[in-house]
Amino acid sequence: MQPTTDPTNGPEAWLNQGLRLAAEASSDALARWLGVPAVMHIDEIVQCSVEEAIHCLGDDDQAIDVCVMGLDGSLRGLMVLAFDDESGLKLADLLLSRSQGESSTWGEVEISAALESMNILGSAYLNRLAEHLSNRSAESISLLPTPPEFSRDFAGALIESLFMDQIAQGCEAFYVQTRFAVSNQTVHWTFLIIPEESSRQKLLEVIGHTERGHGSD
Secondary structure (H helix, E strand, C coil), rough: CCCCCCCHHHHHHHHHHHHHHHHHHHHHHHHHHCCCEEEEEEEEEEEEEHHHHHHHCCCCCCEEEEEEEEEECCCCCEEEEEEEEEHHHHHHHHHHHCCCCCCCCHHHHHHHHHHHHCCCHHHHHHHHHHHHHHHCCCCCCCCCECEEEEECCCHHHHHHHHCCHHHHHHCEEEEEEEEEEEEEEEEEEEEEEECCCCHHHHHHHHHHHHHCCCCCC
């Protein structure tokens, strides 16, 4: 997947820094909740179409797990945490203090663990991103999460059931792919931020402030 903007220069680099800081904050929050050391690596940050982002989450014949929360406040849209079964069930084992491999299917308890993870990850992510944006904005930016929902399906079905409105509106996604190592286990997940078009325009205005020399983070 190719970025639509140059990730190494100018305001896009500053926005990518905010997405990176937010991902780090979310992983730190989860590590504190688990009570064990953790290391996070960011593999890729890309801005692309929503449809392209969803297809990049997995092969067409591979089910994708997603926790989706609404984004309210200064910017509106969706935040998505996506992962494959292996990573999601590894995390469920950690959260439920089970032996690795004990969680093998998505039952009510496992889904509840995934949603609680999204609450912790999403809140920390949005708080840190809002702080980063506020440092470059003429006004304080608030990013408020709504309760998350869990879905598991193939990419095409997820597009039709969850993201068709965003695709029809031509929304773009910010795609942050990460690896999180905890208790000798590695889980892979991807954050997607999908702002509504009006919010994307507001975000571009905030990015524009960076070009006019506002302070650094």
